[in-house]
Amino acid sequence: MSLVATGQLRPDAGPASGPPPARRTRRRLNPSLVVGGGLGLLLLLVALIGPLVCSYDPNAVDASAALHGPSGSHLLGTDELGRDMFIRLADGYRAAFEIGAGTVAFGLLIGVPLGLLAASAGSITDNIIMRVLDVLLAFPALILAVLVVTIIGAGEGALILAIGIAYTPVIARVMRGSAMATRRETFIDAARSRGAGTLRIALRHTLPNSVGPLIVQASIFVGVAVLLGAGMSFVGLGVRPPTPDLGLMLASGRDYMTTSPWVVIVPAAAIMLFALAFTLLGDGLQTWFDPQRAR
């Protein structure tokens, strides 16, 4: 699962990496790509290393330490049960990466073949697939996710499935649009004239040429999925307590925000940073793959 997420963070997107390969003279590192990629990498590090360097147990209740402000011993303070906010934030980020990566993986796994099929097969298949997707797109994404959660119940896995289903039609559309565009390219005609079959053309030629738009879309969706997921957890339709989750942290903190504002501000800012990283990354990747469009 995390493979997909780290796949977004291309090695040359990080701030520490060298200049891009010389043969890509037109593709240049841009500020969005560097900042977004760097921030995403940093958050991934917090999620992975945070629990290792922080000695607190994310679920250890300590009433005597409840609602302590940020200090040397608790970097980001403690929540209403005296749990360390930093370690819960790190765990929340881990959940966020799982949700983001899982959602995108699901969307790509179902959406890409669907889009390819719609673009490559005849117009009847295309029509059927697209009309069904249209109906799914007629639901606001969050509403569709709520519908799925109603059927399969709450929880992290359910949340991934719910948001994944809500976004599959979008991925399929991007794939289809991109495949339709490349279909008119001469190299596709050339392949066809060499006698390559529909499936072969789809997999060997159309798919690789759609990688750019798909990666851009995937990056944006990681951020969107986590925003949606946090919202659903917040209202009780997502991740269940006591699992550390950024949306849940906000929900439980809201009763204490007058006296201890950090219990709300920390998770809210955390979600925002996560979404910011992937929004910027998506922007940056867009510019990377399509430098002419960017301005």
Add this chain to the structure above:
Amino acid sequence: MLRRLLLAVPMLIGVSIVVFFLLRLVPGDPADAVLGTNATPALEAKVRHDLGLNEPIWVQYGKWVAGILHGNLGHDYISSQAITDMLRQRLPVTIELAVLALLIAVIGGVTLGVLAAVRQGGIIDSFARGMSVLGTSIPDFGFGLVLILGFALTLQIFPTSGYVPLTQDFGQNLRSLILPALALSAGFGAVLIRITRGAMLDVLDEDFIRFGRAVGMSEWRVITRHTLRNASIPVVTVIGLQVGGVLGATVVVEQVFALPGIGALAVDSVLNRDYPVVQATILVLAVMYVIASLAADVLSTVLNPKLRKAVA
């Protein structure tokens, strides 16, 4: 125009099928959900009969749709209240909230997008692009809580939660909705900044803009009468698509501000396993979205002379 309206019909049928049949996939017997722990075989049989659960599923679907067309969405499991009545109370809240949020987002987003494009590369442009990225990233419920913290709890300008009906007191009604609408508008306004800016820049590159300048039009006229007019076509289309996001987000934002709208009802009914209400709320939200995108579609067609005649 008629063709487009007719195209919405299969869409609505599709939506109703998805809502009806997907909710039948819920594990367990609806009768159990009604009866809870009081279930006895005899009672169960009676409830099944009362709910029409013994009939073929297509018949049940047909009856459900026929009921909707007659304004009857059934009763909820818990209090046996007519769902139509519940919706009648809650729909105005959600519609008002969504409209207010759209209004804030459109006014703010379009203005910033236009200014950013006109002064591309300037301070306003940087500010607008920053706002756009920030607005896309900010979680609406988190933003809502921060707004409550700042404006309701600390400054005490607005109420923290609750809803005053429009018919009761207009001023108080607006006061009760302004923070939730702001929270709801952030993400949507951010998209509009970006789309408006892009559309304006595209149009500003067009030959007819250069020609307008060549014949001595003032910059104001070039921007308002020609650039904005042409850019409005893609912007309106995007507004229609974004209504879905706004409606979806009401689910979360109504919860934050304890507003008695459809979104909050949807959440409550899912948590209470009150399936007829889940069904009804999800259907209503989806139908609202279909209608909004249809309206945007029609409007952007009317705005575009190249499509207008084909439609009329």
Add this chain to the structure above:
Amino acid sequence: MSPLLDVNGVTISYGDVEVVHPLSFSVDRGEVLGIVGESGSGKTSVGLGMIGLLPRNGRATGEVMFEGRNLLAMSTGELRRIRRRSISVIMQNPAKALDPCYTVGAQFVEILRLREPMSRRAARAEAEQRLRQVGIAAPAHRLKAYPHELSGGMAQRVMVALCLATNPSLLVADEPTSALDVTIQAQILELLKSVIADLSGAVAIITHDFGIVAQLCTKVCVMNAGRIVEAGPVADVFAAPQHEYTRHLLSLLPGHLHHDDQTRPARDEAESPI
């Protein structure tokens, strides 16, 4: 007396790249100047840059004296007044030079009312008459049309009519026929010929086509890579081209017999005329 338009040491750059190096030329009333060159030679940049119509990242320096005043040193307000009254530009692609959201009539009325205050009704009447002048048979009908409903030739006729409506003392035409079908090109060329004959002002035609220069112009500047390589009366340049690049361009004219292999183009992406 100094000429109507006197271009003096004008350079044009986009960002840090200077695409037109200091150059000078002039056109007086009654003269028709052809600025000839291949795409990328800087001819359009000069033609539009001298009247302040560069894209946003473009910059023109130097001196463009028009009716005794420097266009490049003017405030935007003054420049706007001059554009309304004295200068007109026929755009390269007529289909794209009209706003797709308004009818031809609405745009005609708008532009006429910029020139001088007049009622919509009067403007509409003048628009009809102007369209008739450029050979449009059912002007009232065309005024109700949207730009996308016009054929390319019809759109260019509308464009010409719009440009004449201000009785300009300087008419600039940027590749007035190249976006059109070959059959329509000849018609528009005929139209331009008669229009120019009636015009008391100066004309500058930007083109890659020596054939157009031969038919319309009295004098010519040949541009290559941002410089004027040859200039003079059309008859002289045709009779005895001095620069090998000019000879190359002339050799591309249909019916031209001197195929000289040594006159290779300076740039190899030369467009073929017509």
